[in-house]
Amino acid sequence: MKPFPFADYLVFAIFAVAVGLTVGGALIAALSTRIIRGVSGLMISCVGLAGLYYFLNSPFLALMEILIYVGAVCVTIVFGVMLSEPDEPAGEEKRRHARLWSGGALAVSALVFAGVAWLSLHGPWTAPAKLVSDGSVRAVGLSLLTTYSLPFELISAVLLVAILGALVIARSGRTKE
Amino acid sequence: MIDFLNLEPVRILLYLVAICAFVGANAAYLVLAERKGAGRIQRRPGPNEAGPAGILQPLADGIKLLAKQVMVPPGTDALLFRAAPLMVMAPPLMCLATIPFGDSIVAVNLNIGLLFVFSFGSINVMALMLGGWASRNKYAIISAARVVSQSVAYEIPMLLVVITMLMVTGTLDLSEVVKQQAGWFWHWNLFKVWVNPLMPVTFVIFFTCMLAETNRAPFDMAEAESELVAGAFTEYGGMGFGVFFMAEYANIVVGCCLATILFLGGWQSPIGALSGGLWGPVWFLGKMYALIFTVIWIRWTFPRTQFYSLLNLSWKILIPVSLGTLLLTGAMMKLMPFVFPSLH
Incomplete structure (x- = not known):
């Protein structure tokens, strides 16, 4: 059987979809003001993560990610939300000096990001193993x-x-x- | 041309189209079968106006649903409201990709096919819950809460039973599971009482859990019409409702396929002869539709259970019994290793 002409592009497209789902889902989870949409974002992110596991030669882990994180963890979170939270978008910030607080939070997160980025750029990485096991x-x-x-x-x-x-x-x- | 069809992506695409067509046709005609069966059991003719004996009824229903306006009621979470039918329809389509319908008729033969079916099947709960929640309707939210406790309760015995089957077969590969059951019908896992005397009980537990997981009567707490209007689907009209309905039948098809493969020998012939080639799908579909007929038959014969007795059945009977079969199988594997082909 001769290989499909655009196989590399197809594989890359699927990989891009997986990465996009992971990042996009995480962004939805972090930025959404409705908690139920946040959970949906988490779910999307988990599906994308499962795709990434598949690309890392661990189909078993990929399916477990979906079975446990989408099928159990997200469902439990939604169930908890249903029992507690009325589904209203968050109102205006009531706390005084809200801008000050958010500025502080921004500074701290920027610091953490810079630290992690510095570590990942300068830290000694072990060479990635070709294939630890067949997964x-x-x-x-x-x-x-x-x-x-x-x-x-x-x-x-x-x-x-x-x-x-x-x-x-x-x-x-x-x-x- | 043949060369082109043999390319892997093209082959998968063709299989996906076929699966979509299969699910669509099944959903349409299982609704008719259900209504005919209900009519039969309630001593009335059922749909008989459209076409001879009503065989054009699904077409008429489909056109009616398509022609209706898709309404998003004010106050709902419009995005999730629209996404829920898609999310409920996609997983069974994914699951069918690994189901072997015949000797070589399988879209993607994964060596972890069984796990694949269960992991994508678990998305169903989330989709029903989001649909119920996004509707902002009291009935829908009650139904969504019921769906969760029900599916959590029944997923446990189902997975325990599947683990028992895994220990017996020693593989997650669905084609391999079918291959182990070759020969006469007493080689089917259902009748392998020398491997585990409780095998038929295991099958009954699996089938019961399948009914509960697909929200079929007598366990249709998610859309108990007489209590909750239409449950999680109350606010859906037109094709939104139609997709939920199709997904229910698609899930039944997946569940019956799985029961056929795990317990009834998949595409193997029951009489040792007449196997291979086109006989494979014939036997497979025959067994699958027999199970689906049983599902319909049960729906119109048993009244709906109450919610607490539904949960009691799972937690107090099914889980202990399935744990018992699991332990028994483990003990038998240890004591009588010679009856287990997978250990050699």
């Missing part, structure tokens, strides 16, 4: 149960504590009169 389920499973078995077990302990905590909080409101 298959088998490879991920093997490394989870050998090299990274301690973090894996610790995460399960954290989740157990979270479940117990949720139970304790939910139980206290349900005492029988």
Whole structure:
């Protein structure tokens, strides 16, 4: 089978779409005044991120990103929003010296950005590995149960504590009169 | 010409067009099948005016929906309101790309196809929720909240059952799963009781969860007509509503495809002969439509459950039982490794 004439352009276009979704979604999440649109932006960003994982040879991680971040995390956030927030755009800033505060925030974020940029430009980068593993389920499973078995077990302990905590909080409101 | 069709992007494009056509035709004619089935069960003829025995009814419905104005009611979040039908329609189309309809009839054979279907299937909840929320309608918001608790509750037993199946098959590749079930019908995963005596129970759990995940009666809490008008779709009219409706049927098709592949041997023949070539899709579609017929049959035979009994069913019965089958399968794999082909 001879290769498709514009294959490189197609691949580049798909990569550009993935990058665009990630950045665009993040911008929506950060700039939107309606919280529900912010969550939608987060969701778009996660889908784009899944595309980037795919380009990094980790299809398993890409699908997990969608399954967990879009299918679970974003849904939970929206659910939390529904139970608490009326869907109104944010009103005028009530706080005094709002401009002063936002100027300060801008200065701090510019400083952080400059620091990170300086670090990433001057820091010693290790050469990117060509292919750590084939990114298959088998490879991920093997490394989870050998090299990274301690973090894996610790995460399960954290989740157990979270479940117990949720139970304790939910139980206290349900005492029988 | 043949050379051109063999190019990978062209092939995928053709498959995508075919999938869109398949979903559209299915949505249109499953609505008719549903109405005919409902008529049959309620002892009335069902739609019978448009064309012989009503076979042109979907066409008439389609034209009616297309001709209606798409309204965005004032006060809604217009962008999300319009985006929700798209988001609910896209995932099942994506999922169908990895479904093997026959020996070599699959758009993209991923080695993690099963995970692909589940990860894109999980977007459905988000889309329904956004649609319900953007409508700014009390019924729609109640429905959106119900969708979440329902789908969270039923995703757990469904995934547990799928993990059980994964342990049995040892692969996420849907084509490979089908290949393991070659031969007579007792080689289907549904009847592999020597691998796990609870296999038929597993199938029942999967099917129940599938009904709940696709919001079908008796679990159609998302659009319980008699309680919530039309639930999350209350404010949608014209083709907006039509797309939600199509997506529901597309999701049923995906769910039944998955059940066919995981439990009923996919495109394998049940009698050992008459397999290969065009028989593959024939067997596959036959099994899939039998399951879809069951879905329709269940809808018109069982009354809608109450919401708390719906949640009780999942948390108190389905999850413990599916955990039990998971543990049993694990134990059997440890004790009797010789019956598991995937371990060798």
